[in-house]
Amino acid sequence: MNLLWVLLRQRLRRDRVQLVLWIVGTGALALMATTAVTTTFGDLAEREGILRLTLVAPAILMFRGTPNGAEEGQFVFFLIFALMALLAGLMSTFLAVRHTRGDEEAGRAELVAATPASRMLPTTATVIHGVLANAVLGLAVGVAFVASGLETRGSFVAGAAIAACGVTFLSIGLVFAQLFRTSRAANAAGVAAVIAAYFVRGIGDAAGEPSDDGLHRTPLWISWLSPIGWGQRTGAFAENDLAPLVVAVISAVVFVALVYVFQSSRDSGASVLPGFRGRDHAGPILSSSFGLAWTLNTGAVVSWAIGAAVMGALATSLTPLVDQIGSDVPEVAVRLQQMAGPDATLEQALTTTFFSVIGILASACALQLIMRARQEEVHGTAETVLSTPVPRQRWLGEYGAIALLGVLVVLAVAMLGAFAGAQSADDPAGMSQDAAQAAIAQLPAVLVYLGVGMLLFVLVPRVMIGVAWAALTLGAFFGVFGELLGLPDWVRDLSPFAHSPLPIGDDIDWTGGVWMIAIGLVAISVAIVAMRRREVVTGG
Incomplete structure (x- = not known):
């Protein structure tokens, strides 16, 4: 336990600047978005008109979210959740790769593995570090929503949805760090996964079934393929349903278990997927x-x-x-x-x-x-x-x-x-x-x-x-x-x-x-x- 605390403290110290920027920036985004919506779209009729626009141009939902009512909290969740989940995903995949594949490339992982910490404990420390970072991120989002005057339960449901999305992408980033030989490839795969999840969610929203009043939309089944879609289905400030986040937790547990299987069966510095062999002779470029x-x-x-x-x-x-x-x-x-x-x-x-x-x-x-x-x-x-x-x-x-x-x-x-x-x-x-x-x-x-x-x-x-x-x-x-x-x-x-x-x-x-x-x-x-x-x- 003492070694685990040492490794965890090292990760917290190493990431103190990056994580503060990600967390404070995302929390500030939540606060400013809510304040701006309250100031600019304070009239219920204006918010209803904008939501009904999605009946005319559903492509807008590719970049927003699922309409779930025109009350202030519901409208803010519609406008800003997908973007905040995108930021949580990027923060988490970068963190996962930095402390796993990145450390292996730099030679740090091999030095730590030569100590009593062995090869598994650093991975455990990274998992705990990432989960804590996302928990603080979700708390920051919830506090920002409450501070801006939104309903408390819906605020923290939204924060929990952000944290759950981040933890899922953390586990995906850890898997990519096992699969690819370089941190560059693992990071690229992580970014691609986050962006793909964003647009898969958007396709599901845009192709969903709108309600008769135009203020709600039931996403197409394809949104279940996206961690961001799982977070949206909580319906924060409306249903406040935490059940969809169980899918995120189960997925994260499965991915992390897969990481331990890979970690125990490969050599340090190696990868599950073999690297592509380059050309024998470089081209003129x-x-x-x-x-x-x-x-x-x-x-x-x-x-x-x-x-x-x-x-x-x-x-x-x-x-x-x-x-x-x-x-x-x-x-x-x-x-x-x-x-x-x-x-x-x-x-x-x-x-x-x-x-x-x-x-x-x-x-x-x-x-x-x-x-x-x-x-x-x-x-x-x-x-x-x-x-x-x-x-x-x-x-x-x-x-x-x-x-x-x-x-x-x-x-x-x-x-x-x-x-x-x-x-x-x-x-x-x-x-x-x-x-x-x-x-x-x-x-x-x-x-x-x-x-x-x-x-x-x-x-x-x-x-x-x-x-x-x-x-x-x-x-x-x-x-x-x-x-x-x-x-x-x-x-x-x-x-x-x-x-x-x-x-x-x-x-x-x-x-x-x-x-x-x-x-x-x-x-x-x-x-x-x-x-x-x-x-x-x-x-x-």
Whole structure:
């Protein structure tokens, strides 16, 4: 028991910054979302109108949740639960891989296994650590909801649902850490599983059966395949049914038991799945450090580009529904035009709103590609590259250039998707032009996040991943959804997305965009110059 406490304390100390950022950020998201809904949608009729919009455009449910009533708590749960569960899933899979496969790659696991702790006790400590982290996360969400004035039981049912989702993804992350030979592959599989669960839940919600009053929806059976779907079925602030969380607990127990079976039957550093054998001879693209970095990041760019293509197609293909939305749910039409500007048509407002989300995807792509440089550093492979005639500044600059190239690919693919979707509009040429302008308008904010990511990599490498994701999450929430949720101006102004040029009308104000481009370029330049004196930091 004493050894278990030592290992658990080591994990708590090692993760003290990352976990605080994840937990406080998610709790703050719950608090601000509730406050904004209370302020902006305080009228029951407004909330009912927005929920009935899902009858007209069920695709909205892909990014929200299951409507389960129009009371304040029910409406908040509909708006924000899926996003918070997504954050809990990412936090948990990263934690699971970091303390298992990550430690094996770094050689720490073998050193610990040589002590009386053996090989099994560290895994037990990681399981307990992850469960405690998710329990605190669920408690933070529940307290945030209660502090904002929502009903106590529903608040803590929502918190329990978040914690249960996180624990399930923790167990899935632990399984991936056993299956794959590298932490990079295990993390990629974990992120893919979380995103897949988010969209499987969304498909089940969108294809579900709506009630006659349009305020409730019974998800399709496919949502039972998603841990996020299990959490939604608690019906927090309505049914408050904890029974679906039993599925999450049972699944987590089964996955953890599978982890112990794998752990007892494989060698340290080995994996259940054999690694793919590489080519005997490298291709010409790997003859340079730039080509190596691009090869390592190709998969990530393709993944973000696919998501952007889908969003781009939705941005313009949904415009035939705009007239119906404007007549059936005028409150939503008003909110969309507030977000896009008074001179925007409803079609332009919808396109601009979707491309704001594409801007978030592009920023996430930029940050992930810079984080890859950090992963290469942690795994020791960066040292091998830097031992050749490749200066530190050039190495980081190449990752920055690849991140910018990846962003351009994501935005270009989104435009192509929008052009395809615009063919069903009344004015395909005009809609395509609006989409192109909206895509270009995302570049300034993306440059800011690219610069911030590179600065974090140089100045605080050990916490850069958690801090960068937290900054993007809060920036997206404040800037893209702040107007819709009625957040104060000073809060929205904290986000780069709030200052993106609005490509509406003949006069497009690029003042904020120019400033952000300047800030991003300065941050990138400072990071590259400062990299000259920065030592390689291999610790995770």
